[in-house]
Amino acid sequence: MKYNLILTWFVAVLQTMIACGQATQTDNPLDIPLGDPYILYDKTSDQYYLYGTGGTEHGFVVYSSPDLSHWKKQGVVYSSQQAKGWGTKDFWAPEVYAHQGKYYLFYSAHWKDNPKNELENYRIGVAVADKPTGPFEDMTGKPLFDPGYPIIDANVYFAEDGTCYLYYSRCCYKHPVQSEIATWAKDKGLYKEIEESWVYGIALKPDFSGVIGEPELLLRPPLAMDDQQAEWESRSVTSGEVNRRWTEGSYLFKHKGLYYMMYSANHFAGENYAVGYATATQPLGPFKKSAFNPVLQKNTDKGGVVSGTGHNSVLITKDGRRLCVYHGRTTETGDQRLVFIDPLEVTEDGRLQVKGPTVGPVETK
Template sequence: MTSSSSKTSGNPIFPGWYADPEARIFEGNYWIYPTYSAPYEQQAFFDAFYSKDLVEWTKVENILKMADISWAWRAMWAPSPIERGGKYYYYFAANDIQSDDELGGIGVAVADKPEGPFRDAIGRPLIDKFHHGAQPIDPHVYIDDDGSAYLYYGGWGHCNVVKLNEDMISLDTFEDGEVYKEVTPELFVEGPCMIKRGGSYYFMWAEGGWGQPDYSVAYAISSSPIGPFERVGKILQQNPDIATSAGHHGMIQIPGEDEWYIVYHRRPLTETDRNHRAVCIDRMFFNEDGTIQPVQITFEGVQARPIQE
């Protein structure tokens, strides 16, 4: 696919109600892995989208279906995939458990290609209990420069991080003996996300209520992937002239460049149904002191940015 340099993606970047987008670069393509945004009973599958240039997107349907996860029965959402050792590991939330007595939590699937099809990797949830008060939802996987793999997750105002073993389907232990380490920043609600820039760790999360106009994203900066994370401020929120409920995002860094894009969902002004969420993309800029400039949400989106191969 080719696009002229003057063409932009527009926002939303593809049709349909989708939310909670995770953004990656796999095999020379930009990929977005969202939640299918619908009542829980209808959230029974995942689609994905890929692009060469951030402007033209191609949909891949049913990369993972609830029918292929033996323990999932109510809903699946908030996917986060990553590649390791030539395989693709896909973390997701299912069943929206309300206590340790219920079956569900965070699962992990695996595939040989970024478009799947994904299959259940362990036949049960990877994380299925409440630890430090964190509901086991909204996983986000991050591999550090030294190869250490971390999975951030949480809801109900608490965030945990766990280390993953090399196999990416079992949990490691931190040096202090902990398996589940609480890293909750001020005002955390859900939707954690981690990036690294210039040796600093930028931890981000969603604030407010996902069905409310005030849904937003804030961040912290740390010298360690496990914090402490001291809240700096909001970087993404509604614009009453454009859209509301802007939150739960993923990040794209252009390889080898200090060029960043934030992929997120928001609710069009024409919509009142809380499930009517659409995936958008805008540029994100850093200040000279390393802080993040508030993102300006747009209707235009971003210009074509082909991946250099």
């Protein structure tokens, strides 16, 4: 009898240890084919919700998980029909925020109001729901605002004083910029001009129905070739891949009084997609890029299997750990973008570090 009791106790303890182990790690890459991933931890349901580009045509899907390890597809949460007709296609980069009892979905889509028949006529929209799983309904039937050029990749920061800030990327489309890189590419016979995307910030109205004031330019590719950031931010050009330099997929968070803005550079569909960061003492800058950039990039040139790492977001887990959520590709999965989760740390001297890209088990607690 005593032996049976001890055995029963041992099995129970072992099962608990296994369950806890399962709940504190995930495996990279996740078997979830999404780009531009964003994870919301919802205190009300004590669940994680994963959104991203892909999974359905002209809309978004959501996956849920109790522990960042076991994921279940919950289905479509938003589509062009719910966008009340303003967004017609290319639904990209969703981010969902819990705010005052509601859930707000910020996203990019192609605007139907297109009298000049522009190929890239993107704007940012906002939809609202009562649950993280939707269904979301568009708030206004039109884009959040029109800056006069195509924009994508919305990110929202909730400041301590109650102000909400929107960050977004102006598209490269029809935005040629003179720089030493552009001159170099022209002299080499690679491209006649180099188009660029830039990151802007602007205050949001409290009810998310629009913006306040005018956008402020926060980040752009470097003008000079001897700039510390020029080499890694120009790889899509210097490799002969495409005549564009991107600054996109921005994400802002605050740590010990300093604002950290992470961003992606290079072609999202190429191997050189990578992540850097800049810091500022105010939500709208001025921002200074880190001397340690990039902080996340391919490892195929070092014997690894991961490339195309970018468009990240940052998740604070229920236990308070900071994780970097991003998409990437592997030599095995080919061009399909998959979700990765790796630890993100800020050192005592303020340096941001992403412990990736990794393949296999990753501790998330």
